[in-house]
Amino acid sequence: MARVHILATGGTIAGRGATDTSSAYRPGSVMIEQLIDSVPGLASLAEVTGEQFAQISSQDMNELLWRGLANRINELFEGDAADGVVVTHGTDTAEETGYFLHLTVTSERPVVLTGSMRPATSLSADGPLNLYNAVSVAADRDARNRGVMLAINDDLHSARDVTKSSTTDVQTFISPGPGLLGTARLGRIRYFRRPVRRHTTQSGFSADGERRMPRVDVLFSHAGMHADLVRASVSLGARGIVIAGVGNGNVPGPVVNSLAEAVKSGVIVVRATRVGSGDVERGVELNDDDLGFVVADQLSPQKSRILLQLCLAHELDRKAVQDAFYQY
Ligand SMILES: NC(=O)CC[C@H](N)C(=O)O
Numbered sequence: 001m002a003r004v005h006i007l008a009t010g011g012t013i014a015g016r017g018a019t020d021t022s023s024a025y026r027p028g029s030v031m032i033e034q035l036i037d038s039v040p041g042l043a044s045l046a047e048v049t050g051e052q053f054a055q056i057s058s059q060d061m062n063e064l065l066w067r068g069l070a071n072r073i074n075e076l077f078e079g080d081a082a083d084g085v086v087v088t089h090g091t092d093t094a095e096e097t098g099y100f101l102h103l104t105v106t107s108e109r110p111v112v113l114t115g116s117m118r119p120a121t122s123l124s125a126d127g128p129l130n131l132y133n134a135v136s137v138a139a140d141r142d143a144r145n146r147g148v149m150l151a152i153n154d155d156l157h158s159a160r161d162v163t164k165s166s167t168t169d170v171q172t173f174i175s176p177g178p179g180l181l182g183t184a185r186l187g188r189i190r191y192f193r194r195p196v197r198r199h200t201t202q203s204g205f206s207a208d209g210e211r212r213m214p215r216v217d218v219l220f221s222h223a224g225m226h227a228d229l230v231r232a233s234v235s236l237g238a239r240g241i242v243i244a245g246v247g248n249g250n251v252p253g254p255v256v257n258s259l260a261e262a263v264k265s266g267v268i269v270v271r272a273t274r275v276g277s278g279d280v281e282r283g284v285e286l287n288d289d290d291l292g293f294v295v296a297d298q299l300s301p302q303k304s305r306i307l308l309q310l311c312l313a314h315e316l317d318r319k320a321v322q323d324a325f326y327q328y
Pocket of ligand 1: 010011012013027056057058059089090091092093115116117118
């Protein structure tokens with residue numbers, strides 16, 4: 001039987017409300033032992049062990065916890081202490097944690113994130129079945145070499161592609177562009193594809209303690225966006241700026257000028273889009289070569305920030321950063 005270790009970090013899957021219909025609740029209130037006990041069927045899938053890694057709402061996730069999580073998972077796999085790992089996580093930033101792990105876990109063994117949209121105390125709580133499905137994937141030998149995944153609401157997503165699309169719907173996660181990696185429902189798993197971009201064993205990045213993730217800000221673009229936000233970011237110490245641009249990664253003219261100034265001072269500027277899907281291409285409405293900008297290709301602003309932080313932590317120059325956005 002496969003050995004699956006669950007690292008619990010909090011979120012709604014561990015949330016508790018006053019009654020089974022109350023909309024207010026506190027995420028991260030149910031401990032891992034209780035989560036495991038609430039799904040007796042897990043024992044038929046794998047030898048399951050659990051560990052309370054953190055106990056937070058995922059809006060409080062940060063670089064330090066990401067690094068700790070990656071190091072803990074790498075340690076478990078290097079010591080052959082688990083065949084697969086499940087991370088229970090709040091859904092708000094699960095896509096960010098997933099992408100960080102996708103780039104810094106060094107094993108081909110499966111790492112599967114899961115969470116829920118309704119707290120553990122809710123009528124029709126979705127957490128228990130999500131946990132069951134996530135453990136089934138983590139226990140599956142065929143899940144190897146597919147990078148970090150998110151198993152939720154019977155769907156299986158690649159951490160690179162997944163994003164939260166609704167604040168409250170149970171069916172909130174989508175993978176625009178490449179689509180689902182597969183499905184996982186009541187122990188029946190189907191895979192549709194493998195991620196083709198570099199990850200885990202093929203990644204050139206590490207969560208190594210010496211590599212501090214520098215400050216990278218995401219600036220949201222809109223009609224009438226103020227150019228001085230860019231200067232504020234730079235003066236506050238940002239080494240990178242990701243633009244959540246309009247359309248194909250665009251910003252108003254005055255912002256283009258202040259971003260070009262930022263580039264001259266050594267800041268790396270990445271143009272992503274707030275649209276939610278599609279490419280951001282070089283040289284469509286702006287001369288990126290002359291301005292010194294990098295484009296995000298298909299990565300969302302929040303994931304572009306993580307990739308840029310890792311690039312900066314590994315001291316990549318601007319050209320290598322652009323290559324990274326095409327490779328990862
Ligand atoms: N559905 C959720 O998990 C959201 C709850 C909380 N904001 C979190 O991300 O942890």
